[in-house]
Amino acid sequence: MIWKHVKYLYLPLSPIIMLALSTQHFAHAASAPHKKAEEHTAPKNTATHRVIHAGANATAAPEKISVVGSGSTRQMQSLSRRDLQYLVPGTTPLKAVGNMPGVQFSSSDPLGIDLWSQSFYMHGFTSDQLGFTVDGIALGGQGYESHDGVPVNRVISNENISHTDVSQGAGGLDTPSTSNLGGTVRFYSDDPSDKMGGKVSQTFGSYNAFRTFARFDSGKLNKSGTKFYMSYDRRAEDKWLGGDSQFQQMVNTKLVQPINDHTTFKAYFDWSSEAAASYLDNSLEMLNKVGYDSDYYYPNYGAALNAANGNYPSKYQGLSDPKNAAYYRGIETSSYYVGGMSLDSKLTTNLESKTTFYGVGKRYDAWWTSPYVSSPSGAPLAAQDQAMSSRRLGFQTDLIYHFRHHTFDAGFWYENSTYNPEMDYFNEPNSANGTPYNEVAHKGEPFMIGYGEAFNTNTYVFHLQDTYKILPNLTLHAGFRTMVVNASDRVTHNDIRYTNSTQIPAGSLTAEAAALPQFSGNWRFAPHNEFYFDISKNMQAYPEGGYNMFSPWGAKTQSDFNALKKNLRPETDWVYEIGYRLQTRRVIGLLNLYHTDFSNRQQSISVGPLVTAHSLFENVGSVNMNGVDASVTFIPVRHLSIYNSISYNSSKFENNLTSGGVLYHLKNKQEPNYAHLMYKNSLKYSIKGINIHFDTLFMGKRYLSYTNDSRVPSYWLENFGVSYTLHDVSVAKNLKFDFNIYNITNERYISNMGSGGNPLSGDYNSLQVGAPRSFYGTISADF
Numbered sequence: 001m002i003w004k005h006v007k008y009l010y011l012p013l014s015p016i017i018m019l020a021l022s023t024q025h026f027a028h029a030a031s032a033p034h035k036k037a038e039e040h041t042a043p044k045n046t047a048t049h050r051v052i053h054a055g056a057n058a059t060a061a062p063e064k065i066s067v068v069g070s071g072s073t074r075q076m077q078s079l080s081r082r083d084l085q086y087l088v089p090g091t092t093p094l095k096a097v098g099n100m101p102g103v104q105f106s107s108s109d110p111l112g113i114d115l116w117s118q119s120f121y122m123h124g125f126t127s128d129q130l131g132f133t134v135d136g137i138a139l140g141g142q143g144y145e146s147h148d149g150v151p152v153n154r155v156i157s158n159e160n161i162s163h164t165d166v167s168q169g170a171g172g173l174d175t176p177s178t179s180n181l182g183g184t185v186r187f188y189s190d191d192p193s194d195k196m197g198g199k200v201s202q203t204f205g206s207y208n209a210f211r212t213f214a215r216f217d218s219g220k221l222n223k224s225g226t227k228f229y230m231s232y233d234r235r236a237e238d239k240w241l242g243g244d245s246q247f248q249q250m251v252n253t254k255l256v257q258p259i260n261d262h263t264t265f266k267a268y269f270d271w272s273s274e275a276a277a278s279y280l281d282n283s284l285e286m287l288n289k290v291g292y293d294s295d296y297y298y299p300n301y302g303a304a305l306n307a308a309n310g311n312y313p314s315k316y317q318g319l320s321d322p323k324n325a326a327y328y329r330g331i332e333t334s335s336y337y338v339g340g341m342s343l344d345s346k347l348t349t350n351l352e353s354k355t356t357f358y359g360v361g362k363r364y365d366a367w368w369t370s371p372y373v374s375s376p377s378g379a380p381l382a383a384q385d386q387a388m389s390s391r392r393l394g395f396q397t398d399l400i401y402h403f404r405h406h407t408f409d410a411g412f413w414y415e416n417s418t419y420n421p422e423m424d425y426f427n428e429p430n431s432a433n434g435t436p437y438n439e440v441a442h443k444g445e446p447f448m449i450g451y452g453e454a455f456n457t458n459t460y461v462f463h464l465q466d467t468y469k470i471l472p473n474l475t476l477h478a479g480f481r482t483m484v485v486n487a488s489d490r491v492t493h494n495d496i497r498y499t500n501s502t503q504i505p506a507g508s509l510t511a512e513a514a515a516l517p518q519f520s521g522n523w524r525f526a527p528h529n530e531f532y533f534d535i536s537k538n539m540q541a542y543p544e545g546g547y548n549m550f551s552p553w554g555a556k557t558q559s560d561f562n563a564l565k566k567n568l569r570p571e572t573d574w575v576y577e578i579g580y581r582l583q584t585r586r587v588i589g590l591l592n593l594y595h596t597d598f599s600n601r602q603q604s605i606s607v608g609p610l611v612t613a614h615s616l617f618e619n620v621g622s623v624n625m626n627g628v629d630a631s632v633t634f635i636p637v638r639h640l641s642i643y644n645s646i647s648y649n650s651s652k653f654e655n656n657l658t659s660g661g662v663l664y665h666l667k668n669k670q671e672p673n674y675a676h677l678m679y680k681n682s683l684k685y686s687i688k689g690i691n692i693h694f695d696t697l698f699m700g701k702r703y704l705s706y707t708n709d710s711r712v713p714s715y716w717l718e719n720f721g722v723s724y725t726l727h728d729v730s731v732a733k734n735l736k737f738d739f740n741i742y743n744i745t746n747e748r749y750i751s752n753m754g755s756g757g758n759p760l761s762g763d764y765n766s767l768q769v770g771a772p773r774s775f776y777g778t779i780s781a782d783f
Contacts, residue, residue, distance in 0.1 A: 073467070073477040073520035074534035075579055075592050079164040081190070086684075086693055086721060088740045088776040089203050090211040090235045092153035093161060094120050094127075094142070097185060099682070099695070101629035101645035102168055102592075104675060106699075106751040108279045108768040110742050111209070111237065113246045115144045115151060115332060116278040116366075117768045119752045123168055123594060124625055124651040124674045125182025129540060129571075131175045134187045135268060136396065137340045137358040138176040138415065144332075144755070147419045147455070147544040147551075148390060150360055152187055154272045154336045157233040159199060159213055160252050162190035168629075169577045169594050170536035173463040173481045173518055176396050176413045178511075178541040181573050182596075189268070191256050192229040193217040197733075197783045203235075205776035208245075211235035213780075225258040240771050242295035244277030244331065263345040270338040275440045278330040281755055283765040284710060286325065290315050292748050292769050296369075297328050302432030304328035308371035308380040324765050328369035328381060328428075331439050337361040355397040363389045367439040369428065376447050379430035383437040385446070387424055388546075392417040394459070407467040409479070415459040421546035423450035423498065450498030451547040453506070457487040459541070465518070473524040484512040485541035489553050504547045505554075505561035511541040511570040533578045540571040543602075550757070573598045589632040598623035601653075621655030623671065631680075643682040649674060653706075657760070664760045669708045673754045675700040677714075689725040694718070702753055707761045715749035717770075731783060738778040746773040 083096050092112030098105025098120070108117035120127040120142060128141035134155050140148035164187050171177065171184030196219035203211040215231035233250040250272040257265040280295045297304035307313070307326035316322040340358035347353055366386040373382040394415030401408045424446035426437045437444070465479025488508035496502060518536040525531065545551030552568060555561040579592040601623045631645030651674065653666040670676065677700035684693045697717040704710040721740040729735040751770035758766065 070530070070581065070583055071475070071522060071524070073475055073522045073532055074170050075168050075532070075577055075590075077166045077168070079166070081162055083164075084158045084161060085723075086691075087158065088205065088742075089158060089201055089213060089738075089778050089780070090233070091158070092118070092151075093156075093158055093164065093187065094118075094152065094185075097164060097166060099680060100166060100168075101631050101647045101678070101680065102627065102649070103166075104678060104699070106753070106768075106770075108751050108771055109246065109276075110206075110240070110771045110774050111211075111235070112153060113235065113237070113248055113274070114276045114278050116330070116755055117752050119143075119673070119754070121674050122166075122185075123182050123596070123627060124649055124671060128543065129179055129181040131171045131177025131180030131184035132186075133175060133177070133184070134338070135189055135266075135340065136176070136186075136342065136354075136356045137268070137338060137360070138392070138394065138413075140177075140360075140392075141179060145364065145366055145386065145388065145545075145549075147388070147421070148392065148417060150336050150338060150362060154248075154250070154274065154334070155270050155338050156187065156189060156252055157213060157231055157250060159201070159215060160189050160229075160231060160254075162188050164188070168592075169575045169596075170518060170520070170534045170538070173465050173479050174396075174398055174409060174411050176394070176415070176461070178459055178461070178483060178485050178539075181538045181540050181571060181598075182575070189252070189254055191266075192227040192254060193219060194227065195219045199780065199782050201778060201780035203776060203778040205237070206774035207238040207240045209235075209237040209774075209776060225256070228253065228255040239277055239279065239295070240774065241279060241293065241769070242277075243299045244296065244329065246274075246276040248272065248274045248276065262347075263343065265341070265343050267341045268339060271336065273335045274332065276332045278332065279768055280325070280327065280330065281765045282767045282769060283324070284704070284712075284763045284767070285319060286765065287750075287767070287769075289318050290325075294325055296330055297326075301328060301429075301434070301436045304369065304371075305379065305381060305430075305432055323371050326371040328436065329367065329439070330369075331367045332365070333367070333440055333442065334362065334364045350402040352400040353398065354400070355395065357395045358393075360392040361390070365439070365442065369436070373425060375425075375427040375430070377427055377430040377434075379428045381428045382447075383426040383428055383439060385424040385426065385439075385442075386421070388419065388421045390417060390419045405469045409463070409465045409467075411463050413459070413461040415457075417455075417457045417459070419455040419457070419544055420453065420492075421455075421549065422452040422493065423546070424448070425450065448495050448497060449493040450495050451504055452491070452493030453489055453504075453546045453553070454492050455487055455489045455544050455553075457485065457544070460484045475522045477520045478518070480515045480517045482514055483516065483539060483541075484510065486510045487542065487544055489544075499547055501557060503558050505552075505558050507553075507558075507561060507565060509542050509552060509565060509568075511539065513539045513570075513572075528582060528584045530581050531579070532581070534575070535577075536575050538573050538575065542568075542570060569600045571598070571600050571602055586635050587632065588635075590630070592629040594625075594627050594629075596623075596625035596651075598625060621653065621657070623651060624654055625649065625651040627651075639685055639687045641682075641684045643680075643684075645678075645680045647678045649676060657706075659760060664707055666706055669706060670703055672703045672706060672708075672758045675702050675714075689727070691721075691723045691725075693721050695720075699749075702750075704753060704764065704767070705759050705761050709761055710759075710763055712750040712753065712767065715747055715770075716745070717747055717749070718744040720744055729781075732781040734782040736778075736780045738776075738780070740776045740778075741773065742776075743771060743773045748772075 102123050104121040106119050128143040132139040139150045168183040171180035175184045198216045201213040212234045217229045231252045236247045238245045253269045255267040312322040316325050342356040344354050368384045370384045375382045396413040398411035425448040461483045463481040467477045469475050489506050491506045516537045520534040522532045543551045545554050552564045574597045576595045582589040627649040629647045634642045651671040657664045657666050679698035681696040700714045723738040726735045749770045752768035756766040
């Protein structure tokens with residue numbers, strides 16, 4: 001144990017907690033655009049529709065944290081624009097999704113700018129095992145250094161998101177993703193306004209947080225209805241620990257052009273640039289012996305140089321490896337481009353088509369000033385750059401045909417991508433008075449290129465599905481997808497000083513499945529009551545990565561890669577879900593049970609210090625997962641909603657593992673990083689322009705090691721927010737004031753885990769400390 005953790009918390013809503021054990025809230029708005037095929041024929045629950053959209057009418061509370069998917073044949077949930085408005089402007093939208101049951105979002109950075117210190121899990125699946133899209137454009141994995149990923153908070157500002165659809169367990173067959181083992185998260189941007197106008201917003205907060213947002217809507221420019229918007233988003237904040245900072249800027253544009261009454265053309269372009277410093281990784285030993293205030297030495301280069309020479313500060317001298325805390329700096333610099341165009345058309349009375357073309361590009365540099373590599377200057381430090389660039393081009397087209405009680409959907413998705421990872425080292429001065437390498441400016445040539453590789457990948461996915469409305473209250477859905485992903489790799493650089501090998505792995509791998517089926521159904525057996533079920537098989541393509549990264553190509557030698565190629569199989573799973581929904585004027589609940597049989601589970605096993613660790617790509621066999629999500633929203637009186645949820649997950653390995661000649665007893669051990677138990681509570685009250693919300697999160701214990709011999713304790717976290725809106729103030733249609741407090745009780749806790757992987761047994765410096773109490777204020781105006 002790190003410490004004896006005792007927490008007393010007053011829960012204003014404790015009588016409701018027991019009720020949450022048997023029912024649940026959460027959902028999917030029945031009127032959301034871009035519906036899946038099964039939603040075209042879904043019966044509308046009119047009572048639910050009133051609760052969701054009535055706003056301030058006599059029977060409705062303010063919009064709740066999400067809405068359950070009435071009529072859907074699988075678990076569907078949706079977040080509205082207002083759900084994002086409860087967050088501090090500029091906060092990653094994944095934090096809002098994290099309020100749902102079964103979803104675990106963690107971050108050391110209060111606003112989520114720093115990717116290294118955050119993680120996202122859904123039913124035990126990581127963000128790189130889920131499918132993410134924006135306006136139908138594939139975003140790829142959301143994890144740090146994901147080979148194909150563009151994080152959503154690098155693509156779109158919160159103010160431009162109209163709604164978010166979440167499908168846990170089974171993702172939609174037509175979602176363009178090759179990683180949706182555990183579900184999908186689909187973001188949709190709003191359309192430009194019909195009238196000229198705009199929005200400006202300014203946020204101030206703790207640790208010199210400063211965020212500016214401005215958007216201009218053109219309104220309809222001509223009789224055909226041409227309209228567009230442009231927005232600019234700039235945010236900066238100092239780290240709450242250490243001497244570094246984080247900066248991001250983003251541009252979003254969208255054009256909508258109706259061609260006729262039945263066809264609409266849309267075009268998108270998004271750009272962002274970041275320089276986000278990260279927080280130092282901790283081990284259990286560091287937290288126990290040193291405490292919670294360890295960080296990089298930046299901007300004190302002399303202190304880092306002394307530590308790298310073995311002259312450690314007294315607080316680190318008792319550690320088993322003090323050098324693990326001798327890093328000068330850690331920072332991410334990146335830029336992203338996302339562009340696309342879509343054409344939606346109703347070809348005949350019964351036939352629709354949807355086609356999207358897109359292009360995605362990024363340049364990403366993950367920097368550490370490492371004490372494990374020396375510079376030509378003689379300094380025992382070097383600026384290490386895990387650099388990568390990627391480019392993706394693709395399209396997806398769907399045909400949707402309505403025939404009597406059937407809705408058929410057939411579609412094809414193709415993508416070509418290139419990915420170029422490289423490990424570069426830059427010189428650091430051997431003097432405390434020298435000028436350290438400037439990672440943000442990034443000028444000069446590396447003194448060593450440890451390795452460089454070039455990947456080229458082609459993805460082909462076809463899907464076919466049918467939604468059959470047998471009776472007005474009974475709907476069945478069946479379909480499948482065919483997937484082929486071929487990835488080839490060649491070596492562009494290999495420095496034997498880094499790899500200790502004259503040849504590092506290269507070659508090609510193909511992940512393919514002839515038919516990945518999905519079956520689901522919905523039975524509305526009584527007014528406001530319905531059952532649903534879903535059975536699906538899913539597959540993930542092989543993760544791509546350079547030498548020593550979590551990937552088959554990260555093997556140490558070519559012979560190791562060849563052996564993997566012969567025996568390795570893609571990760572697959574069967575997911576089974578059954579659930580019950582209740583939707584009335586006063587109560588919205590959901591109970592969801594799920595079981596997953598996971599085959600060929602591939603894990604990142606980390607050995608050695610963080611920056612120089614070797615990530616073993618291990619197949620740990622099968623995983624058996626069982627879980628339950630339950631939530632309930634009460635609307636006891638006008639303007640008030642009370643939400644509670646509880647989630648339980650048992651995700652256990654079914655095989656032992658032999659690694660390095662050592663047998664590790666993994667069988668019946670819980671997977672690391674994901675909590676057994678989570679409880680979430682939210683109270684929202686709105687009246688006459690005033691909105692108040694109070695949120696509570698309980699995160700149960702989480703295991704650090706695969707053998708479960710090390711873990712971090714549970715914690716409670718509380719947040720509070722209040723806003724006041726004035727209408728028709730001078731030229732402003734709305735003038736709004738927001739105030740938010742994160743971590744009210746100033747809890748000290750472990751937020752993210754496994755940032756650099758997890759050990760098979762024991763301790764590892766891969767823990768991130770959660771942010772302390774912080775305050776934010778915002779003033780915004782709509783014109």
